[in-house]
Amino acid sequence: MVLDFDLGPATATLTPAAPVIPDLPKRADDRTANDRKRLINCETVDVNQLMPLKYEWAWEHYLNGCANHWMPTEVPMGADIATWKGNRLSEDERLVIMRNLGFFSTAESLVANNLTLAIFKQVTNAECRQYLLRQAFEEAIHTHTFHYIVESLGLDEKEIFGMYRDIPAIAAKDELEMELTAALLDPEFSTATDEGTRKFLENLVGFYVIMEGIFFYAGFAMILSFHRQNRMTGIGEQFQYILRDETVHLNFGIDLINGIVAENPQVWTQDFRDHLVSRIRHAVELEADYARSCLPNGVMGLNSNLFEEYVRFVADRRLERIGLPRQYMARNPFPWMSETIDLGKEKNFFESRVTDYRRGASLDWGD
Ligand SMILES: [Fe+2]
Numbered sequence: 001m002v003l004d005f006d007l008g009p010a011t012a013t014l015t016p017a018a019p020v021i022p023d024l025p026k027r028a029d030d031r032t033a034n035d036r037k038r039l040i041n042c043e044t045v046d047v048n049q050l051m052p053l054k055y056e057w058a059w060e061h062y063l064n065g066c067a068n069h070w071m072p073t074e075v076p077m078g079a080d081i082a083t084w085k086g087n088r089l090s091e092d093e094r095l096v097i098m099r100n101l102g103f104f105s106t107a108e109s110l111v112a113n114n115l116t117l118a119i120f121k122q123v124t125n126a127e128c129r130q131y132l133l134r135q136a137f138e139e140a141i142h143t144h145t146f147h148y149i150v151e152s153l154g155l156d157e158k159e160i161f162g163m164y165r166d167i168p169a170i171a172a173k174d175e176l177e178m179e180l181t182a183a184l185l186d187p188e189f190s191t192a193t194d195e196g197t198r199k200f201l202e203n204l205v206g207f208y209v210i211m212e213g214i215f216f217y218a219g220f221a222m223i224l225s226f227h228r229q230n231r232m233t234g235i236g237e238q239f240q241y242i243l244r245d246e247t248v249h250l251n252f253g254i255d256l257i258n259g260i261v262a263e264n265p266q267v268w269t270q271d272f273r274d275h276l277v278s279r280i281r282h283a284v285e286l287e288a289d290y291a292r293s294c295l296p297n298g299v300m301g302l303n304s305n306l307f308e309e310y311v312r313f314v315a316d317r318r319l320e321r322i323g324l325p326r327q328y329m330a331r332n333p334f335p336w337m338s339e340t341i342d343l344g345k346e347k348n349f350f351e352s353r354v355t356d357y358r359r360g361a362s363l364d365w366g367d
Pocket residue numbers: 108111138139142242246
C-alpha cells in the first residue's frame with residue numbers, strides 16, 4: 001500500500017479563521033535555556049524537552065545502547081542443551097551455572113525496579129531520562145534472557161527464580177539493593193536538600209557502581225570461563241551481550257554520579273566519601289561470599305580466592321572513576337576479561353546482528 005497525501009483541489013470558499021493561541025504564562029524556571037538544565041531538581045513532570053542537548057554524554061550512551069540491540073532468542077541453545085542434558089558437566093560445574101542463573105535472573109529486575117520507581121523520578125533532565133528508558137528496556141531483555149535459558153535447559157523455574165530468597169549469599173546482595181530502593185520510595189523523599197542529594201547519590205552508587213559494576217562481575221567471569229573452554233557457549237554468548245550492555249550502564253551511571261557531584265559540590269564531604277568507601281568495601285565482602293558459595297570446591301582450575309582478587313581489582317577501578325581512593329591495589333587474575341569487554345568496540349564483534357537490526361530499521365512502506 002502506498003500512502004497518498006494528495007487530497008486534491010482545495011474546496012476554496014472555506015477559509016479557516018486564524019487559530020487563537022492563548023498567551024502561555026511565563027515560567028519562572030524556563031528550561032528552554034540550555035544553561036538552565038540540571039541533572040536533578042528541575043520539574044519532575046514536564047514535557048521531555050530533549051533539545052538543545054546539554055549532557056551530550058547521556059545522548060551518546062543512549063545511541064550506544066541502541067546500536068547494541070539484541071534479543072536472547074536469537075542465540076542458539078542446541079549445544080548447551082546437549083551439554084547440560086548429556087551430563088557432561090560435573091556437579092561443581094553445574095552449581096556454578098545454577099547459582100549464577102539464580103542471582104542474575106532476579107538481580108536484573110531489581111535494577112529495572114530501581115530505575116523506573118526510584119531513579120527516573122529524581123533525574124529531571126530529558127537526555128538522561130531518554131537514556132534511562134533505553135536502559136529499562138535492556139534490563140527487561142536481560143530478565144527475558146533468564147526465562148529463555150530456564151526454558152531451553154528445562155530447569156526448575158521456581159528454584160532459579162527463588163534463589164534470591166533461598167541462597168543466603170544472593171539474599172544478602174539483594175537485600176542491600178532493595179533497602180536503597182525503599183529509601184527513595186518514602187513519599188517525603190526529595191533531592192532538594194543536601195541530605196536528600198546524598199541519599200540519592202548513595203542509591204546511584206549502590207546500583208550503578210555496586211550492583212552493575214561489582215556484584216555482576218564475579219558471575220560474568222565465572223560464566224565466561226566456561227565460554228572460553230567452548231562449553232555452554234549459548235549462555236556464554238548471552239552473557240557477553242549482557243556484559244556489553246552493562247558496560248554502557250556503568251559508564252552512564254558514573255557520568256551521572258560525577259555530573260551531580262559537579263553541580264552540587266557541597267554534598268561531597270569527607271564524611272560522605274568515607275561512607276561510600278565503606279559501603280563499597282562491604283559490597284566486596286558480600287561478593288567474595290557469593291563467589292565462595294558458587295565455588296565451594298573450585299572448577300576448571302579456578303577457585304573462590306581468584307574471584308575475590310578479581311572483585312577487589314574491579315572495585316578499585318570503580319572507586320577511582322568516582323573520585324574515591326583505591327582500597328586494595330589488587331592485580332587482575334583474569335586479564336582476558338578486559339579483552340572480552342574491549343572486544344565490544346571491535347569491528348567484527350556482534351557485527352552481523354547489529355547490521356541486521358540496522359537493516360530492519362529502514363521500513364518499507366511500498367506495498
Ligand atoms: Fe542488566
